[in-house]
Amino acid sequence: MKLDIVYEDDYLIACVKPYGVPSQLDKTYGVDMITLVKEYLYEKEVEAVEAEGKSSEDVEEPYVAVINRLDRPVAGIILFAKDESTAAxxxxxxxxxxxxxxxxxxxxxxxKDAEGTLKNYLYHDKRDNVTKVVPEGTKGAKYAELRYEVLDELDTDEGPISYLLVELVTGRHHQIRCQMAAEGAPIWGDSKYGTVKEHPRPVKGAHGKAFNKGAGKNKGAKNKEKSEIGLYSTKMIFAHPVTGEEVFLHREPEGKAFEIMDQFDW
Incomplete structure (x- = not known):
């Protein structure tokens, strides 16, 4: 699988994670993003060394740390650090x-509203890997906040759907998925969370080096969760941890849910 690179320098690399690919090695032992990035960086270093007429035998496994983990059925921009200092x-x-x-x-x-802020306390139930909205003060619960803006809405044969821009203020386990479902508007294709709550009206507004040691061991492993939902990491903005300059990463979303929205001229 070829990486779709959004940004790269000596310290960082950002690329697009496809739907269905885990951010890091999991129990399915399939391809994962950390392994793909390691392979890319390793091959890049091998080519650079060999171009200088040197042996590539001493090229070591690259350091790669994921900064913003994305759930398996989520796609979009994912950021990695190339060294421990940058990762920290x-x-x-x-x-x-x-x-x-x-x-x-x-x-x-x-x-219910054209824009707003959702504030909840979330508890990650590790027994079934589901996050739930719980009362403040619940043992193990963490504060979660996001801001949303309704970009558009559609009435379809399968029911109403809404197109949102969400800014993730905190970064909790399955946060957007859980909070949207609790609001009565579960993410398209997300069978893991919630049911639709009807609101009365719309609110308009390479070199053979294997870094994934378990890859291929269990390709037939079943994954109950759907491989694609209507959630895409589209933009990240931050000061570069080394140079201090602004880094602006952006990609327009792709996928089945967004194709549905594109079918309508709005």
Whole structure:
């Protein structure tokens, strides 16, 4: 699988994660993004060394750390650090909310308001890998916040759908998926979360080096979760952790949910 690279320098690399591909190695032992990035960087270094007439035997496995993990059925921009120092700085920036992360989202149903902020406390139930909205003070619960804007809405034969731009303020497990479902507007294609709540009216508005040691061991592993939902990491903005210059990453969404929206001239 060839990487779709959005940005790269000596410290960072950002690329597009396809739907259905995990951010890192999981129990299905299939292809994952960390392995793909490692293979790309390894081959790039081998080519550079060999171009200088040197042996590539001593080229080591690259360091790669994922900064913004995306769920398997989510696609879009995913960011990696190439060294431990950069990874630590970016991790601190994520913790301090200094990386702006935007998603384009297609949900089933209409939102109550044309724009707003969702604030909840979420609990990750690791037994079934589902996140739930719970009362404040619940043991193990974490505060979650996002901002949304309704870009457009459609009435289809399969029911109403809405097109949103979401800014993720915090970064909790399955946060957008859980909060949207709790709002009565689950993400298109997301069978894991919620049901539609009817609102009365619309609100208009390479070299053979294997870095994934388990790859291919269990290709037949079943994954109950659908491989694609209407959630796309479309934009990231932050100060470069080394140079301090602004980094602006952007990709327009693609996928079945967004193709549905494109069928209509609005």
């Amino acid at each position: 700085k970016l991790s601190d920036m994520v913790h301090d909310r200094k990386i702006a992360k935007f998603y384009q989202v297609v949900v089933r149903g209409f939102m």
